[in-house]
Amino acid sequence: MNFILIAVIVLGAIGLIAAVVLFVASKKFAVYEDPRIAQVAEVLPGANCGGCGFPGCSGMADALVKGADAGSLDGLSCPVGGSEVMTKVADLLGMAIANSEPMVAVVRCNGTCEHRAKIAEYAGLRTCAAMHACGAGETACGFGCLGCGDCVAACQFGAISIDPATGIPVVDEEKCTSCGACVKACPRNIIELRKKGPKGRRVFVSCVNKDKGPVAMKACAVSCIGCGKCEKECPFGAITVENNLAYIDFEKCRLCRKCVTVCPKKAILDVNFPTPPPAPKPKEAPKPVEKPAEAPKPAEKPVEAPKPGAFLDTESSISIK
Numbered sequence: 674m675n676f677i678l679i680a681v682i683v684l685g686a687i688g689l690i691a692a693v694v695l696f697v698a699s700k701k702f703a704v705y706e707d708p709r710i711a712q713v714a715e716v717l718p719g720a721n722c723g724g725c726g727f728p729g730c731s732g733m734a735d736a737l738v739k740g741a742d743a744g745s746l747d748g749l750s751c752p753v754g755g756s757e758v759m760t761k762v763a764d765l766l767g768m769a770i771a772n773s774e775p776m777v778a779v780v781r782c783n784g785t786c787e788h789r790a791k792i793a794e795y796a797g798l799r800t801c802a803a804m805h806a807c808g809a810g811e812t813a814c815g816f817g818c819l820g821c822g823d824c825v826a827a828c829q830f831g832a833i834s835i836d837p838a839t840g841i842p843v844v845d846e847e848k849c850t851s852c853g854a855c856v857k858a859c860p861r862n863i864i865e866l867r868k869k870g871p872k873g874r875r876v877f878v879s880c881v882n883k884d885k886g887p888v889a890m891k892a893c894a895v896s897c898i899g900c901g902k903c904e905k906e907c908p909f910g911a912i913t914v915e916n917n918l919a920y921i922d923f924e925k926c927r928l929c930r931k932c933v934t935v936c937p938k939k940a941i942l943d944v945n946f947p948t949p950p951p952a953p954k955p956k957e958a959p960k961p962v963e964k965p966a967e968a969p970k971p972a973e974k975p976v977e978a979p980k981p982g983a984f985l986d987t988e989s990s991i992s993i994k
Contacts, residue, residue: 724852
């Protein structure tokens with residue numbers, strides 16, 4: 674009986690000492706977490722896409738709280754939640770944010786099956802990263818879209834798909850959150866985040882081929898040849914030509930579309946602009962009015978010559994022999 678009592682007392686003493694040690698350690702090594710982090714994390718959409726540049730929404734929430742303590746939220750934005758979510762976060766933290774224009778993913782390649790001829794057959798792992806590592810791919814263009822769909826697999830919102838007719842990715846503007854996952858997934862840097870533009874209207878060079886003109890033309894019928902006509906035509910200085918490739922700065926572009934009309938290869942695309950009305954047909958010259966045909970006049974009877982030896986009295990019309 675004494676042994677049992679002693680064992681209970683010893684175990685109780687050990688438990689008490691351990692509890693005291695744990696309590697002291699928890700107080701000494703406690704990590705304080707601002708309660709606002711959890712509140713901000715609840716406001717964020719919870720997609721954990723990484724489009725904000727932080728590892729998940731919890732990392733973004735921590736950065737937002739630290740930014741609020743520093744007095745500025747500049748450079749911090751949730752692409753999935755957009756301005757609505759950021760406004761709620763700013764109100765929660767007692768801050769003000771600048772309204773940022775919405776962005777959208779843009780596929781800068783128009784090398785469809787019609788414009789690019791297939792010159793090889795790839796039989797390896799069907800991903801863009803694997804095909805890119807093997808070389809130029811199945812066409813002569815070593816810069817264009819490979820069409821294997823790495824961007825489709827990376828998008829968590831179903832906003833991008835491969836068009837079976839063209840083999841080129843198509844972005845659904847309504848679903849795109851501009852998280853940038855497709856941009857990171859593309860091994861050829863074809864996809865870019867650009868301003869969505871007023872009414873979704875955008876003008877951009879749909880080509881990333883940096884080869885010289887003759888080589889680029891052989892690879893794709895609508896490739897940029899770096900001729901510089903668009904750069905000279907732009908009145909706002911929004912276009913630059915570097916490494917045989919034109920690029921339109923969406924911050925400077927005013928959507929005048931003058932560059933679209935002068936591009937000889939139709940490599941510059943304008944999106945969501947209204948279709949211009951068909952040109953009026955030239956007016957035909959009025960046909961001359963045909964005069965009604967006159968009725969034929971009755972044939973006049975020939976006047977008979979007088980017989981020889983006869984005298985004709987014109988007044989009495991009597992012949993005197």
